[in-house]
Amino acid sequence: MAPKITVVGSINMDLVTLSEKVPKMGETLLGQEFRTIPGGKGANQAVAAAKLGADVRMVGCVGDDVFGTELLDHLKKQGVDVSHVEQVSGSTGTATILVSAGDNSIIVVPAANHSVTPEFVEKMREAIAGSDFLLVQLEIPLESVQKAVSIAKENAVKVILNPAPIQELSEELLQQIDYITPNEHELELLLQGRNQASIQDKIIVTKGSEGLTFFQNNEEVNIPSYRVEVKDTTGAGDSFNGGLAVGLSQGLSLQEACKYGNAVAALSTTKLGAQTGMPTREEVERFIAANG
Helix, strand or coil, X not given: XXXXXXXXXXXXXXXXEECCCCCCCCCCCXXXXXXXXXXXXXXXXXXXXXXXXXXXXXXXXXECCXXXXXXXXXXXXXXXXXXXXXXXXXXXXXXXXXXXXXXXXXXXXXXXXXXXXXXXHHHCHHHHHXXXXXEECCCCCHHHHHHHHHHHHHCCCEEEECCCCCCCCCHHHHHHCCEECCEHHHHXXXXXXXXXXXCHHHEEEECHHHCEEEEECCEEEEECCCCCCCCCCCCHHHHHHHHHHHHHHCCCCHHXXXXXXXXXXXXXXXXXXXXXXXXXXXXXXXXXXXXX
């Protein structure tokens, strides 16, 4: 049976510009390419998990504009259940992404994602309670994340929090989470004024091309990344989180699930765009078989 994963989070349209270099303040450059690509950290993670064969429900909001309609249609085509996504009055969230030299910089405008309130999340209680895993990020209001996590823990649902964009998190929230997946910058901010030992066994630190690190039995475990030809890193972290959730929900050990997530993330960087670059389960299995 396919694992049941619910994602509560953002749904955006990515406005992607490719440029040979990043402009300085006040400078105008000619770029090479522009695309509109479905995105949002929540939707990205939902698509990643769905492409890997999971039964995925998306909980979120889009606007009543063209982008909102397009994103709903796209998520359906990717195999994501959107019956818990509401189309609200106003604009859909956007992320303006500049891709240069294989890396990216991003500005997010939440818009309709602000409508994912605690009251909205409460209406989706049944979807969350019936899941094997809950995936949450921080592109929706923090109190809504807390509400989703609380519902999950009341119903023995495992929780993965991807703390991006990073903000101050309460000890109560962190203690309710099973796994938290910061990058190195997010980890540094997460641990300010906090004893790492209190959450150490929950932390999986993603390090891009350097792989990832987690602690097991008080020992640091380092897992290297796969070497691929990188075209676009947008969505790589979301691909990892989707892969991690699928791997864990299928009974893999934490180490094996992290390796699986690494493979998903690596493959996602070989194509342009977040969701459009995410691999299928068959592609990941072939890649792991070929690369170990």
